[in-house]
Amino acid sequence: MRPMVRYHRCISFCLYLVGFIWFVLSLKKKYYMRQFSLFAWTHVTLIIIVTQSYLLIQNMFEGLIWFIAPVSMIVCNDVMAYIFGFFFGKTPLIQLSPKKTWEGFIGGGISTVIFGAFISQVLCQYKMFVCPIDLEEPGAFQCEPSPLFQPTDYELPSALATVCRLFHLKTAVTIYPFVLHSLSFSLFSSIIGPFGGFFASGFKRAFKIKDFGDIIPGHGGIMDRFDCQILMASFVSVYYHSFIRAPNQQKILQQIYLMKPEVQLQIFNSLRDFLQERGHLPMILTPD
Structure with missing residues (x-):
């Protein structure tokens, strides 16, 4: 199984090349336009x-919380929008x-x-949700949580802190930093996420179909339930890699362990000189 995981990119690319060559060999005169149209539609569907599914799985490997929290926010938004619309809805949206x-x-x-703030606060308390998943490590859910998943004290804004002092309340709150990031996910799932559903609605209207499938009675197919999730997965991946992702110390060490001894020694000397220049390492370690 490990070779499949390690070389999956090469294997996937080779399988794609097989399909590409098969397509070229299957080209027939008078059917070129039809065949290339289907070829284009296939690639649009894959994109x-x-x-998007690849990004969704990639989020899971960074920690289950990056999958569970956004998915649950989309579900919550879908359910609560229906409830509020059913009881109070009067003004059409689109x-x-x-x-x-x-x-x-x-x-x-x-x-x-x-709901997003609540579910994030709960999930941050369990290592099984915050630890990155590494198929090559036996203890996948045992790790030292990053600062993002450790309780941190935050001072309230001055105006709010003044009010709290009048009532002898604390002027600081202790929450997980991830909860603050979850606000971005909540806002995206509430404001932008529904447009994934609108896009799917327009697509179905264009082809004059009600649902993408009928596997779920009363709800249609899988795509009818995951139209917003696809857009959300892309946002979480972009957000994580743009604002949160930091170098993984364990992976860096693993790469160094695989290098030749002379390269490892060169890295050690460079790192030692770097730390000594900044006063983080005693000069006594410098060789004569």
Whole structure:
């Protein structure tokens, strides 16, 4: 199984080349336009579905919390938007989905922000959700949580702190830093996420179909439930790699262990000189 994991990119590319060559050999006169149209549609589908699914799986390997929290936020927004729209909905939101209302959109958004902060606070307390998944390590869910998943004290804004002092309340709150990042996910799932559903609605209307499938009674197919999840997975991946991701010490060490001894020694000397120049290492370690 490990060779499959290690060389999966090469294996996938080779399989793609097999399909590409097979396609070229299957070209027939008078059917060129039809065949290349299907070829283009296949690649568009792969870009929209497979690429997003890859990002979704990649998020899971950074820690299950990067998968569970965003997915649950989308589900919460979908459910609460329906409830608020059912009981209070009066103002139509968009023509593509006549049943969507502004009341449901706003109510679902507020509920998602509250739920997102709550579920993030709960998940951060368990290592099995915050530890990165490494198939080559036996203890996948045993790690030292990063500062992102450790309780941190935050001072309240001055105006709010003044009010708290009047009532003899604490002027600082202790929360996990991830909870603050979860606000970005909640806002995205509430404001931008629904447009994934609107896109799917427009696509189905273009082909005059009600649902993508019928595997789930009353709800359609898998894609009918995951139309917003695809967009959310892309955002989480971009957000993580842009603002959060830091070098993995364990992976860096593993790469150094695989190098030749002379290269390892060169890295050691460079690192030693670097630390000595900044006063983090005694000069006594310098060789004569």
